[in-house]
Amino acid sequence: MKRLLACVLFLCQLCASAFAETLVTNGGVSLDTGVLEYCTDDESAPAVYFISGISPESLVTAYKALGVTLPGRVGVKMSTGESERSNYLRPELIADLIHLVNGTIVECNTAYGGSRASTAMHRQQARDNGLLDVAELDILDEEGSMELPIPGGRRITVDYVGSHFSDYDSFLVLTHFKGHAMAGFGGAIKNISIGFGSARGKVWIHSGGTRTSGSIWGEQDAFLEAMADAAKGVDVYMGDNIIYISVMNRLSVDCDCDGNPAEPDMHDIGILVSADPLAIDQAAIDLVYAMPDSGSLIRRIERQNGLHTLEAGEANGLGSRYYRLIIIGE
DSSP states (O other): OHHHHHHHHHHHHHHHHHHOOEEEOTTSOEEEGGGSTTBOOOTTSOEEEEEOOOSHHHHHHHHHHTTOOOOSSEEEEOOOOSSTTSOOOOHHHHHHHHHHTTEEEEEOOOSSOSTTSSHHHHHHHHHHTTGGGTSOEEETTTTOEEEEEOTTOSSOSEEEEEGGGGGOSEEEEEEEOEEETTTEEESHHHHHHTTTBOHHHHHHHHTTSSOSSSOOOOOHHHHHHHHHHHHHHHHHHHTTSEEEEEEEOSOOSSOTTOSSOOOOOSOOOEEEEESOHHHHHHHHHHHHHHOTTOHHHHHHHHHTTTTHHHHHHHHHTSOOSOBEEEEOOO
């Protein structure tokens, strides 16, 4: 029996090493991809590309790795940052990519006050952060909301996004991956759910589908499940005309919606790109959990039960938690 178990263990180790590669992060940390929990060599799994460089050139390389040309009018969905101290993606980093796709930066107003609670305030903050020097900005809910159906939604079956959403033929979802005080982490799923949500839609998601105005506080798991549902509504509506890039730098425990975030205490990791929003978030989480200096961020994620968002996305058919990690060079 012991000999049989030893043989099984050896075979498992052999299979793991057959597709494991050494990945070196932007901060110089070496990781064996075999330790990434949901990384697989199954050819049917969606591809997630990784590049360690975090530069304008690396962003363009990452985008081109998918071999996709986004058609028509392209919206670049990103956070514009609550203040100049926020860890939003800096204009000098993203300018070349936005120009390549001839994109318009798109965002929605907040539902919690702050410097982006109205269109005029939001536009001024984006200007202060240098983003209007890069591209035009469209506040999608400046003229209200539109409904998106959510096929297979388990917590909510309709999503409320900014009414200008339908003016775009395709979206490049450009996410700064980081922690979040309410969601545990902010990745692609949060960017297309809460991020595309109008002020009304944000309350709807935060409340788990119980109200569209008033307090954004609600039952935690219901909020996380509603986020996964809203993300599915956006992804299904756009079909093949939406792709996801996540930049893993300045990995604070706090969101870019925090005007005075905690200073990051872990190394930068790199850039991920995929056509699957669940796969790219799972890959980012796997990388965070594999890092030796990510304790603060992991505690933030687990305090908010943030991994439940991934479980909910798997349950509603948003995408695949299993992914093939393809390492690309500069």
